[in-house]
Amino acid sequence: xxxxxxxxxxxxxxxxxxxxxxxxxxxxxxxxxxxxxxxxxxxxxxxxxxxxxxxxxxxxxxxxxxxxxxxxxxxxxxxxxxxxxxxxxxxxxxxxxxxxxxxxxxxxxxxxxxxxxxxxxxxxxxxxxxxxxxxxxxxxxxxxxxxxxxxxxxxxxxxxxxxxxxxxxxxxxxxxxxxxxxxxxxxxxxxxxxxxxxxxxxxxxxxxxxxxxxxxxxxxxxxxxxxxxxxxxxxxxxxxxxxxxxxxxxxxxxxxxxxxxxxxxxxxxxxxxxxxxxxxxxxxxxxxxxxxxxxx
Amino acid sequence: xxxxxxxxxxxxxxxxxxxxxxxxxxxxxxxxxxxxxxxxxxxxxxxxxxxxxxxxxxxxxxxxxxxxxxxxxxxxxxxxxxxxxxxxxxxxxxxxxxxxxxxxxxxxxxx
Numbered sequence: 033x034x035x036x037x038x039x040x041x042x043x044x045x046x047x048x049x050x051x052x053x054x055x056x057x058x059x060x061x062x063x064x065x066x067x068x069x070x071x072x073x074x075x076x077x078x079x080x081x082x083x084x085x086x087x088x089x090x091x092x093x094x095x096x097x098x099x100x101x102x103x104x105x106x107x108x109x110x111x112x113x114x115x116x117x118x119x120x121x122x123x124x125x126x127x128x129x130x131x132x133x134x135x136x137x138x139x140x141x142x143x144x145x146x147x148x149x150x151x152x153x154x155x156x157x158x159x160x161x162x163x164x165x166x167x168x169x170x171x172x173x174x175x176x177x178x179x180x181x182x183x184x185x186x187x188x189x190x191x192x193x194x195x196x197x198x199x200x201x202x203x204x205x206x207x208x209x210x211x212x213x214x215x216x217x218x219x220x221x222x223x224x225x226x227x228x229x230x231x232x233x234x235x236x237x238x239x240x241x242x243x244x245x246x247x248x249x250x251x252x253x254x255x256x257x258x259x260x261x262x263x264x265x266x267x268x269x270x271x272x273x274x275x276x277x278x279x280x281x282x283x284x285x286x287x288x289x290x291x292x293x294x295x296x297x298x299x300x301x302x303x304x305x306x307x308x309x310x311x312x313x314x315x316x317x318x319x320x321x322x323x324x325x326x327x328x
Numbered sequence: 329x330x331x332x333x334x335x336x337x338x339x340x341x342x343x344x345x346x347x348x349x350x351x352x353x354x355x356x357x358x359x360x361x362x363x364x365x366x367x368x369x370x371x372x373x374x375x376x377x378x379x380x381x382x383x384x385x386x387x388x389x390x391x392x393x394x395x396x397x398x399x400x401x402x403x404x405x406x407x408x409x410x411x412x413x414x415x416x417x418x419x420x421x422x423x424x425x426x427x428x429x430x431x432x433x434x435x436x437x438x439x
Contacts, residue, residue, distance in 0.1 A: 042412055047422040050430070054437035091422075095430045122423075130427045153423040161428065187418045209418060216415035217404060263404035314409055 036067055037077070044088045049095070061092045068105075083109065090123055099131050122150035125158075134158045149179055165196050176208075183212040187219070190226075199230035217266060220259035224272045227252035231279070243287050252276045253293065265307055267317040271324040274300040278328045301325070333391030340383035347376040 043049050043060055052060060067073050068089045073082055086105050093101040106123055113120050121144050129137035138158050144151040152175060160168045172189045179185060190205035206223045210216065231248035256272035263269070277297035280290055304321050307313055313321065350373045358367060397403045407413055 045414075046412060046416045047420040048411065048416070050420045050422060050425055054434065057434065094427060095434055097431055097435055126425075126427050130431060150423060157424055157426065161426075183418060184421050184423050188421050188424045191421075213415060213418065215400065215404075216418055218413065218415050219418055222419070262401060263408055264399075264401040265405055266408065314411065 036063060040064055040085055040088060044084050049092060061096055064089050064092055094126060094130050102127060118148055118150055121148060122154060125151055125154040129158060134161055149182060168192055181212060183209050194226060199226055199233060202226055215262055217259040217262035220255045221268045221272055224252040224256035228276055246283060246287055249276055249280050265312055267307060267313050267321045270300050270303050274324055274328050330391055333387050336383055336387030336390060340380045340387055343376060343380035347373050347380055
């Protein structure tokens with residue numbers, strides 16, 4: 033039983049169900065469905081965890097298109113926590129968005145108080161589906177103005193900027209995330225990746241080599257290295273170091289001193305080779321490590 | 329708890345009990361002595377108590393769970409491997425999930 037609880041708790045805290053492959057999603061759904069409907073959840077969990085599992089089951093059913101199931105769970109949660117609960121409001125708006133369309137959901141979230149972060153986020157998402165990116169970004173900017181300590185919103189803003197090709201702004205938003213969650217090694221790696229893409233876009237814009245490109249690459253290495261400092265043998269970080277130092281080595285007549293980066297290239301190669309050799313990572317990470325080693 | 333650790337712990341508790349009972353017997357014996365004596369607890373009882381306590385501690389340490397890494401980087405590595413990164417939500421962003429798209433993807437995968 034502990035394993036089932038662990039799987040569900042993990043899915044809930046990491047929101048892994050948003051990015052799972054269809055088969056994995058299906059198996060998670062089956063585990064959760066069985067656990068909730070057999071009554072095992074109600075028997076073995078204290079209330080706080082039980083309602084977390086219900087919330088997870090709601091998300092799984094709504095994504096799987098099981099609207100009646102989702103509606104039943106929503107009714108249970110509403111009975112327990114009342115309509116004005118923050119989280120129930122979020123679930124209701126998602127339910128309306130999925131089953132009755134964005135207009136109904138928009139009507140619902142407009143009736144919620146202005147201080148409710150969760151439903152404000154839903155409102156912005158609904159507006160996104162009907163408007164262009166620029167409008168989406170301006171709405172997000174208003175939100176982070178009012179809730180500057182919400183890391184998730186800054187991260188969403190960064191991703192919206194990156195999609196629009198505004199990498200400098202995206203990097204700024206990611207730095208804000210780091211101020212709030214300084215140990216987030218994945219965000220450090222993401223800053224590295226964004227800097228790298230930024231350097232490529234600068235290069236594409238001006239055919240000649242410039243100091244700005246070099247600075248972006250140096251910054252990318254710095255943040256990739258920070259990510260492997262925070263998470264030992266982080267394949268994403270080492271792969272980033274490898275790719276970026278290779279790019280730096282290809283620069284003709286560099287302005288800064290690049291000898292350190294040559295050494296870093298060797299270090300990154302050795303670390304990745306060692307990770308692959310000792311199978312010291314998850315399957316997908318090993319595959320990416322092999323790919324990067326082959327191409328760079 | 330492993331078999332060895334349980335055995336050692338039980339043994340140490342028996343020893344400790346034995347030492348305690350011996351001390352009680354000794355005090356009883358002293359009461360019946362008519363001559364005034366400044367006899368203290370015999371050395372073997374003291375030794376037995378010390379050995380029992382040490383054995384108990386040893387048994388408990390043997391049965392301890394797998395220790396968690398102290399260094400943040402090592403701990404993060406373990407979590408990352410099991411897909412339990414506490415920072416993953418920053419890139420998945422459940423609050424901004426696009427429910428219509430997720431439903432469409434699921435429905436098309438089902439076909």
